Amino acid sequence: MKDLTPEAIVQELDRYIIGQPRAKRAVAVALRNRQRRMKLPEALRAEVTPKNILMIGPTGVGKTEIARRIAKLAAAPFLKVEVTKFTQVGYVGRDVDSIIRDLMETAIHMVQDEREADVQTQAELRAQERILSYLTTPKTAREIAAELGLEPANTVESSSPLVTASAGRGRRAAGASAMALSAAAPHAAPARGETARIRNQRKKRIAEALANHLLEERIIEIELDPDDPIDSMLEYVTNISTDDTGEVISGFFTPPMIGNHRRTRRVSVRDARRLITREEAQKLIDMDQVVEEASRRAEGNGIVFLDEIDKIVGTKIDMGPDVAGEGVQRDLLPIVEGSTVTTRYGPIRTDHILWIAAGAFHKHKPSDLIPELQGRFPLRVELDSLSEADFRAILSQPEHALTRQYQQLLATEDVQLIFTDDALDAMARFACQMNDRQENIGARRLHTIIENVVEDLSFDAPKMAGQTVTIDAAFVEGRLGSIMANEDLSRYIL
Known part of the structure; x- marks a missing residue:
């Protein structure tokens, strides 16, 4: 992990995300504290735990992107989960322990890819x-x-x-x-x-x-090594990993039933090179070392993003347990606080995993979470709704701005696309108006706006090779003006 200062981390996030300075500062400090912790004496290092963050703000303002970018910056195993998909332990559905198992799988793939890159030439x-x-x-x-x-x-x-x-x-x-x-x-x-x-x-x-x-x-x-037949069969039939079933079901399958013969496939030389290179690379790396390093990263650097946490806050149920709401909150308590979760690669401690929870909290307040869970997210940051100026900046400033994406896409058809400043102003204005008039979906509204603006160009691009197209405010008005004027129509199109 790079030795970045909080200021440098915020500057790096500014390259991709517009606004939200408080959220950026919070995650920058959390990341810097991880670096500081590694420099402490070992006895004290074990006692310093990360300060988990609760992000509060409407959809489409950058909550997920901030967490994803910070994980990439730290080269840390990152997992985004929707907490609404889980149920309380003992009921049908996924339990929250699978979060740690999935995080460990992410770490395994990350380390394995790095080791395979090291032996790529030999493979x-x-x-x-x-x-x-x-x-x-x-x-x-x-x-x-x-x-x-x-x-x-x-x-x-x-x-x-x-x-x-x-x-x-x-x-x-x-x-x-x-x-x-x-x-x-x-x-x-x-x-x-x-x-x-x-x-x-x-x-x-x-x-x-x-x-x-x-x-x-x-x-x-060509001949290839066989895949893991138990995992493949169970995940295909039940959509449940063998981690979720333990080794119970695996015990029903004996080696004669499974077979261990090499697979034969008819493929092109191009595909054979890719498949065989990966197989040879896997033979050259030590999986025991991969698991050891992945465990260390997951335990010490792992980041879990809990999205839609406000959706598991509900009214008190008088009859029966709330297995998808308060039950899930209570199951989250031990792994957020710090516990040991068993995975196929061995036990994983969760004491130093950074948890970032996020929710819009339109219908509920953070104080509606059970008190124990509130205490496990001591840092709270509110993200602001996007203004027209923010939309204007999103269209032009980030390295991978939407306008640049469409310019590069049409450039593959030898069509040069130019957006004028007044066109960007018009699209930002329309996006802001639509968010005020309907549901506020944040920056995601821009995807709909710009797609409608360039729809005809994208369709006719193969016949326009060598041409230059300039999109100005009049062009945007012509494409969106009539839709915006008809409120019923705009409700379905924009």
């Missing part, structure tokens, strides 16, 4: 050799050589000179044939040597063609 060489072995079987090699004109000169092979001699003399006397047999015997061994030489030349030329990517579309049959 590619191994994959090249395996593909070459598939391409140089006698029959396949002759087909490729004939197709690409790679057959070396003088490749006419005969079993021995005797055959040629006999064919040429056809009807001569039997005595002459016997003499030819004795004369040809000394030359039989060199013929076999010439065959091996031709095969080596053919293999060398096929290897050159493979290295130059001349055989990418050729279909070959």
